[in-house]
Amino acid sequence: MKDDGKLNLSGQIELTVEADRDSDGKLQNAKVTDKRGDKALEGVALDLVAALSDSGVLDFLEGTKHLKLVAKLDDTNVEIVVSTEVESEERARQMEKGYSLLIVGGRIVKRGKDEEIYYNHTEVSSHDKEVSVKLSIPRSELSPLLLKYSAEK
Numbered sequence: 001m002k003d004d005g006k007l008n009l010s011g012q013i014e015l016t017v018e019a020d021r022d023s024d025g026k027l028q029n030a031k032v033t034d035k036r037g038d039k040a041l042e043g044v045a046l047d048l049v050a051a052l053s054d055s056g057v058l059d060f061l062e063g064t065k066h067l068k069l070v071a072k073l074d075d076t077n078v079e080i081v082v083s084t085e086v087e088s089e090e091r092a093r094q095m096e097k098g099y100s101l102l103i104v105g106g107r108i109v110k111r112g113k114d115e116e117i118y119y120n121h122t123e124v125s126s127h128d129k130e131v132s133v134k135l136s137i138p139r140s141e142l143s144p145l146l147l148k149y150s151a152e153k
Helices: 041-055 089-109 116-120 139-152
Strands: 013-021 027-036 066-073 077-085 122-127 130-138
Touching (some): 013 041, 027 041, 089 130, 116 122, 116 130, 116 139
Antiparallel strands (some): 013 066, 066 077
């Protein structure tokens, strides 16, 4: 869409998408709840949520019912935060520790491969009953990977 002039990714963009998570891990009722930037981004954001749902990448959030995804993009950085509320503060801390260990393991397993960059720029945190996974990466590091993978497809 960007190449065809149908999407403007310059300047500051911020989107918030919320969705319900069903017992199969699929996302339902996704809607954009806040948006700053090109109007075409709403459709792109909903397509992203559908792709995340279909991929099963969110299966690890077992037991959660609602997700909030905030994507921020400016000329230098890309930041995506997915957060969800769990049943207790203790469970949130357990998830934070467990997922943080998985990220460290991913860094080791993917060392020297393209995917390593995602692990190096991802962190998990918890606050009260909320667990958040944040990918914060310089646009200059992400753009070449996206171009590489789009060229391969």
